[in-house]
Amino acid sequence: MPIKRIFMAGIGVFLCSTLNICLAKEVAKTEEKSDLAKLYEKIDKHYKTVEELSGYYKYNDSDWDTISGASDNIIKLSRIIINKFSRPEDIKYEELNKAMLKEAEKMHAVAENKYEEGALEDIQWQVRKLQQTCAVCHKHLGIQVNSSDKKD
Numbered sequence: 001m002p003i004k005r006i007f008m009a010g011i012g013v014f015l016c017s018t019l020n021i022c023l024a025k026e027v028a029k030t031e032e033k034s035d036l037a038k039l040y041e042k043i044d045k046h047y048k049t050v051e052e053l054s055g056y057y058k059y060n061d062s063d064w065d066t067i068s069g070a071s072d073n074i075i076k077l078s079r080i081i082i083n084k085f086s087r088p089e090d091i092k093y094e095e096l097n098k099a100m101l102k103e104a105e106k107m108h109a110v111a112e113n114k115y116e117e118g119a120l121e122d123i124q125w126q127v128r129k130l131q132q133t134c135a136v137c138h139k140h141l142g143i144q145v146n147s148s149d150k151k152d
């Protein structure tokens with residue numbers, strides 16, 4: 001009898017450790033994925049803020065501050081993605097993240113010169129240019145993330 005018990009206990013230990021290794025791997029996988037997803041999720045939040053404002057026909061100072069802050073955040077988040085989540089094997093992905101950064105930088109520059117003629121139109125233009133980088137990259141990767149991709 002003891003032999004059988006030892007044997008059963010052995011199987012138990014074996015199964016538990018295998019299961020734990022599997023679970024640990026699964027968790028690691030989803031965490032790795034969500035780190036990048038979390039960054040894009042934050043970008044999305046800031047993008048939606050400026051997108052909403054782009055429907056206005058006049059901005060007050062607080063709107064300009066919002067645009068300046070949101071574009072600044074997109075710049076910072078894009079830089080993190082470019083530095084920490086590079087995919088050297090996917091040149092298009094690399095280029096599109098840089099394009100996103102560039103369009104956010106332009107948007108920020110417009111907001112910093114809010115008194116210049118045509119600044120409001122320039123923001124509206126930049127929102128569209130920025131949105132294109134999102135849509136093109138998601139399409140390139142074959143992922144569908146949200147409704148903002150389906151515009152024009």
Ligand code: HEC
Binds near residue numbers: 036038041138
């Ligand atoms: C260069 C490619 C690229 C660009 C540019 C890009 N994305 Fe994404 N996006 C991704 C990838 C890759 C994922 C999936 C990340 C994952 O699940 O690991 C993603 C995921 C998302 C998600 C889902 C996040 C979640 O909660 O799972 C949203 C929302 C999103 N992107 C919005 C945007 C917006 C808005 C822009 C533009 C301002 C943008 N993305 C630009 C590649 C890109």
